Amino acid sequence: MKINLFVLDEMQPAAISALLTRSENDIERLLSVVAPIIERVKNEGDAALVDFNAKFDKVEMQASQLKATEAEFEQAHRNLPEDVKEVIRRSADNIRSFHEAQMPDAMWFKEIQPGIMAGEKITPIPSIGLYVPRGKGAFPSVMLMLGLPAKIAGVEHIMVCTPPAPGGLVDDATLFAAELCGIKEVYKTGGAQAIAAMAYGTETVPKVVKTSGPGSSYVSAAKRLLYSKIDVGAPAGPSEAIILCDEHADPFVAALDLLIEAEHGPDSTAMLVTHDRTLAERVLEILPGLIADLPEQRRDFCTTVLTNYGGVVLTSSLEASIAFTNDFAPEHLEVMTEDPLFVANRIQHAGEILLGSHTPITIGNFSLGVNAILPTGGFAKTFSCVTVFDFLKRSSIGWVSRQGYANIKDTALRFAQYEGFASHANAILKRPY
Known part of the structure; x- marks a missing residue:
């Protein structure tokens, strides 16, 4: 396995441009694949969802089984180990606390000049369809990151679409997390067909005005095709990360953290960016051993990512590393430098910025409290992380x-x-x- 090493100063502009491209940016080729799926859901409703569950998720079910039942919620509560429940509860407490602090006043006014008042009224959007992916594993953390801010914002109708697990059920942890968020409306459908179902509605899945949540390139393609039918929210596609280091970083820790987002899937992006050649070479030496110790699926994902959409990027200076990072606009950014606050002040474009060697993406993804549903594909230049504001809208108010x-x-x-x-x-x- 030869992990990519990109020496930025030796690369032509076209090669650098290619380096800034993610798998998500190649979804144009998927539009023609996704369009017939959307059309079938629009025209056939539940029957199409049942067929796609069988085709894509290998799960046979009837339309009457598309919605998770109260009995399934109760069974999930019984099945889930108590220590996992406690982990979800503790993480939920942190996420809830952080997002409650974001809530604005319901209404505010400012006197523009004598006798002229201008302000805003803040109201929740009426309905939201949360998309919780499953393809490469269960993600109760995504349920918390979406469900809690939606609830805090006061959205009246919150529903969830998530691909069915083997056996036609929703995984226990995701159902437990949904209930913890106060959400009991969960539908077993995923991929492009789930986005279409939320956009058009079916006999079972209700139409909503907005969807939010990360997904595969197929989900991203469906959102692009349906943007005029439903608010598709912030673009959150395949995972991506930059680990930005200087010579003071621990190469072993840097290598560990480089694999965090790489193991999400073969379409992820993971890069270590540094101006220190010694660190870069040491990380390249360490990575094969760390990858070899992973379970087979995660090992394959990391190998694909680090030889395709990722690797080590060697720059000429810390300033050049910062400039490359801003051009890339990563979903996740870890800063492991002597003065991480100095670097953070220079970062203009990143979904999240995690500072220091004790703040791996793992902490942010699950338990820190900040939201881990972040813009991907370079959209961190114009979009923000998910917050309560994704579930709120503003109306201007004036009085003269x-x-x-x-x-x-x-x-x-x-x-x-x-x-x-x-x-x-x-x-x-x-x-x-």
């Missing part, structure tokens, strides 16, 4: 008194006349007061 109207009407009138809006102008010119 008689005195304020007298002070501002001529300004607005002149603006209307300049832009050629006669009715705008008449609303002031012909007003009886």
